[in-house]
Amino acid sequence: MSRLYARLDALRASTQLSLDQVLGQGGRGGTHQNRSERDSMAGMHSARLARLWAVENGLCFGRLDHTDQTSHYIGRIGLSDDRQRLLIDWRAPVAQPFYRATPASPMGLARRRHLQTRGRRVIGVDDDLFDLDGLSDDARATLNGEAALLASLAETRTGRMRDIVATIQAEQDRIIRADLPGVLVVQGGPGTGKTVVALHRAAYLLYTHREKLDRRGVLILGPNLTFLRYIEQVLPSLGETDVLLMTIGEMFPGLTATLRDRPEVAQVKGDARMAGVLARAVRDRQRVPAETIHLDLGRITLRLDRHICEGARSKAMRSGRLHNQARAVFVRQVLNKLARQAAKLLGRGVIDDDELADLREELRTEPAVKTALNRLWPYLTPHQLLIGLFTSRERLDYAAADFTPDERALMLRDSPQRGRPWYTESDVPLLDEAAELLGEIDEAVLRATALQNEEELAASRAAEEHERQFELTYAREVLQLTGLSDIIDAERFAERHSGDVSHLTTAERAATDRTWAFGHVIVDEAQELSPMAWRMVMRRCPARSMTVVGDIAQTGSTSGGRSWNAVLDPYTGGRWREERLTVNYRTPAELMAVAADVLAAVDPALEAPASVREAAEAPWSVRVASLAADLPGVVAAGLAAGTGGTMAVLVPESAMAELGAAVTAGVPGAVAGPGATTLEAPVAVLTVADAKGLEFDSVLVAAPDRILTESVRGASDLYVALTRATRTLGVVHTGPLPTVLARLAPRPAAP
Numbered sequence: 128m129s130r131l132y133a134r135l136d137a138l139r140a141s142t143q144l145s146l147d148q149v150l151g152q153g154g155r156g157g158t159h160q161n162r163s164e165r166d167s168m169a170g171m172h173s174a175r176l177a178r179l180w181a182v183e184n185g186l187c188f189g190r191l192d193h194t195d196q197t198s199h200y201i202g203r204i205g206l207s208d209d210r211q212r213l214l215i216d217w218r219a220p221v222a223q224p225f226y227r228a229t230p231a232s233p234m235g236l237a238r239r240r241h242l243q244t245r246g247r248r249v250i251g252v253d254d255d256l257f258d259l260d261g262l263s264d265d266a267r268a269t270l271n272g273e274a275a276l277l278a279s280l281a282e283t284r285t286g287r288m289r290d291i292v293a294t295i296q297a298e299q300d301r302i303i304r305a306d307l308p309g310v311l312v313v314q315g316g317p318g319t320g321k322t323v324v325a326l327h328r329a330a331y332l333l334y335t336h337r338e339k340l341d342r343r344g345v346l347i348l349g350p351n352l353t354f355l356r357y358i359e360q361v362l363p364s365l366g367e368t369d370v371l372l373m374t375i376g377e378m379f380p381g382l383t384a385t386l387r388d389r390p391e392v393a394q395v396k397g398d399a400r401m402a403g404v405l406a407r408a409v410r411d412r413q414r415v416p417a418e419t420i421h422l423d424l425g426r427i428t429l430r431l432d433r434h435i436c437e438g439a440r441s442k443a444m445r446s447g448r449l450h451n452q453a454r455a456v457f458v459r460q461v462l463n464k465l466a467r468q469a470a471k472l473l474g475r476g477v478i479d480d481d482e483l484a485d486l487r488e489e490l491r492t493e494p495a496v497k498t499a500l501n502r503l504w505p506y507l508t509p510h511q512l513l514i515g516l517f518t519s520r521e522r523l524d525y526a527a528a529d530f531t532p533d534e535r536a537l538m539l540r541d542s543p544q545r546g547r548p549w550y551t552e553s554d555v556p557l558l559d560e561a562a563e564l565l566g567e568i569d570e571a572v573l574r575a576t577a578l579q580n581e582e583e584l585a586a587s588r589a590a591e592e593h594e595r596q597f598e599l600t601y602a603r604e605v606l607q608l609t610g611l612s613d614i615i616d617a618e619r620f621a622e623r624h625s626g627d628v629s630h631l632t633t634a635e636r637a638a639t640d641r642t643w644a645f646g647h648v649i650v651d652e653a654q655e656l657s658p659m660a661w662r663m664v665m666r667r668c669p670a671r672s673m674t675v676v677g678d679i680a681q682t683g684s685t686s687g688g689r690s691w692n693a694v695l696d697p698y699t700g701g702r703w704r705e706e707r708l709t710v711n712y713r714t715p716a717e718l719m720a721v722a723a724d725v726l727a728a729v730d731p732a733l734e735a736p737a738s739v740r741e742a743a744e745a746p747w748s749v750r751v752a753s754l755a756a757d758l759p760g761v762v763a764a765g766l767a768a769g770t771g772g773t774m775a776v777l778v779p780e781s782a783m784a785e786l787g788a789a790v791t792a793g794v795p796g797a798v799a800g801p802g803a804t805t806l807e808a809p810v811a812v813l814t815v816a817d818a819k820g821l822e823f824d825s826v827l828v829a830a831p832d833r834i835l836t837e838s839v840r841g842a843s844d845l846y847v848a849l850t851r852a853t854r855t856l857g858v859v860h861t862g863p864l865p866t867v868l869a870r871l872a873p874r875p876a877a878p
């Protein structure tokens with residue numbers, strides 16, 4: 128161990144030296160190209176340094192002793208010195224037996240050793256011996272590194288997901304190391320490690336296909352910002368920092384939509400038919416006037432009639448260009464007709480092409496002509512199209528004629544108000560779709576025509592700020608690593624480099640580019656995505672190299688998937704493969720038995736995953752007179768009885784405000800709703816939707832009857848709620864306990 132850490136220290140020192148040297152040249156100016164090269168060298172060295180620091184804990188966690196007497200140490204990164212390989216990266220093919228070897232198929236191993244470390248010291252070893260004959264069947268079936276695994280699972284949760292690099296199980300390893308191309312679905316019940324496996328797969332793919340993925344990047348989509356915070360430390364702890372983590376609400380650059388529509392509204396907006404609605408909404412803005420428009424130009428008056436507009440419109444539509452580009456065709460056609468009319472009225476008779484062009488350009492700048500053209504075929508941004516559609520009953524009636532009047536009414540909204548967020552998460556795929564239909568508008572046109580409305584200005588300001596933050600973070604990191612932060616101020620350092628994107632990482636560039644095509648996309652909680660969201664995600668991954676992670680039984684969103692076939696076939700022609708995870712590493716067996724009864728109510732054909740652990744305390748229920756009055760007491764008692772760690776109180780959406788307020792008022796340190804402190808708080812009150820993908824040591828589920836009946840996917844929601852706990856589960860109810868929870872015992876009396 129000491130040899131490995133000595134090598135790590137030496138590498139850190141030499142990388143630091145290289146970085147210092149590069150930055151030492153910083154003050155001497157040089158050409159733009161020199162600066163750019165320097166920046167990218169500095170970026171490379173600092174990324175490497177960050178990677179070397181990230182692996183300090185658990186640098187080496189295993190050893191493989193082969194039957195041919197050779198040995199390999201397995202760790203977070205590969206290390207070698209002049210003479211030999213000291214440590215094998217866990218992702219290298221040589222490391223594979225560490226995760227896959229079984230007594231039945233030892234893969235050339237005599238022994239696999241799991242090392243438990245604290246700091247730089249080994250504090251325990253756990254061996255799997257493979258060269259013993261006559262092992263019992265039970266022993267053959269044991270989990271890989273059982274002691275190490277169970278020790279890791281029993282640890283108190285910190286509110287942040289940790290990597291599992293030392294205890295990856297064989298069924299998980301197969302998924303992590305699956306080939307890059309194609310769409311791989313990872314289906315598995317709660318707690319089977321889908322998320323953590325997907326993150327390790329990202330690290331593995333970056334290691335194995337570094338060149339390709341460094342260029343195109345890897346995108347990981349998660350269900351909400353709290354979830355992203357929950358998982359954000361896993362990849363850096365595996366030495367990978369250049370991966371983009373996002374929610375659907377962030378996928379349109381410049382916007383972070385966190386508002387959530389009511390389920391029935393989200394369902395309508397997520398419906399695949401919305402693609403047709405937006406296409407019609409665009410066509411609706413390509414107008415033919417009902418009556419002739421008279422253009423008063425002073426000396427003459429021109430007639431812009433239906434006939435001229437129809438001709439110009441069909442030519443523009445036939446051009447095959449998108450709306451904003453086809454506008455040029457429409458405008459030219461109309462101006463040609465008007466120019467000929469003008470020539471006639473001015474008594475110029477037949478005119479040649481040059482004269483026609485001159486007249487056209489003159490007319491183009493006439494205010495009356497400009498106004499008419501803008502009414503008939505306006506430049507449109509995605510924001511304008513969507514706001515224009517959702518705030519107008521007439522436009523909705525036309526564009527969404529396929530929807531029922533009730534469905535259209537669900538989409539109708541008030542105009543945006545200054546300073547108030549307007550967009551919801553389900554608007555983001557619609558904005559993206561609109562952008563695809565409209566095409567870009569020239570920057571110069573945008574500025575000249577002052578097209579941007581309030582919303583858009585706010586959006587572009589946000590995009591600029593986003594970019595500035597990247598610059599600042601980068602600058603701060605570099606300055607901190609080099610110890611130069613006292614000398615150069617991060618703001619100035621960032622300013623010097625702004626405008627030059629060569630030093631930005633792939634993930635940073637991809638984040639601000641709506642049309643970026645990723646090398647690989649991982650979608651977590653994929654069952655929640657609506658058909659419109661899938662369209663957007665698929666556009667970001669034309670190569671269809673994807674890992675789709677989820678559990679159909681946990682679908683809470685009414686527009687979410689009911690089967691992977693229905694979700695993926697339209698984009699893959701049925702060519703996707705599925706891997707299943709079957710072991711639950713989170714929820715103890717007694718808790719899972721309760722959840723399994725609820726799963727049977729979702730669909731009797733579904734099978735709950737098998738748990739690897741047992742609970743110290745049986746799950747219980749308690750009936751109270753009033754949730755608002757009594758829940759804080761139950762929470763406080765749970766905290767007093769517990770052994771630390773994290774606790775969540777999961778409540779129905781409709782009771783969130785009331786119960787959140789009650790618990791935060793009655794329990795010190797409690798927080799309500801998703802926010803920056805959710806993961807660190809000793810108690811968090813959350814809706815089931817906000818707890819998706821998260822886990823806590825203790826969970827209290829309040830008002831299960833309301834969770835069940837509040838949504839058409841109520842049983843799935845209750846199933847999710849019951850499977851969030853790693854240790855204890857309590858259910859607090861006022862009316863009779865729902866029959867699906869009959870297995871719960873009454874809460875034991877306090878000692």
Ligand SMILES: Nc1ncnc2c1ncn2[C@@H]1O[C@H](COP(=O)(O)OP(=O)(O)OP(=O)(O)O)[C@@H](O)[C@H]1O
Nearest residue numbers: 291294295296317318319320321322323712713820
């Ligand atoms: N091989 C392993 N070694 C140690 N811990 C593991 C292993 N596999 C999974 N875990 C742990 O089990 C817990 C559940 O994992 P994860 O959140 O990835 O499950 P999931 O399938 O995404 O669950 P859900 O569908 O409920 O969100 C996590 O704490 C994870 O670290």
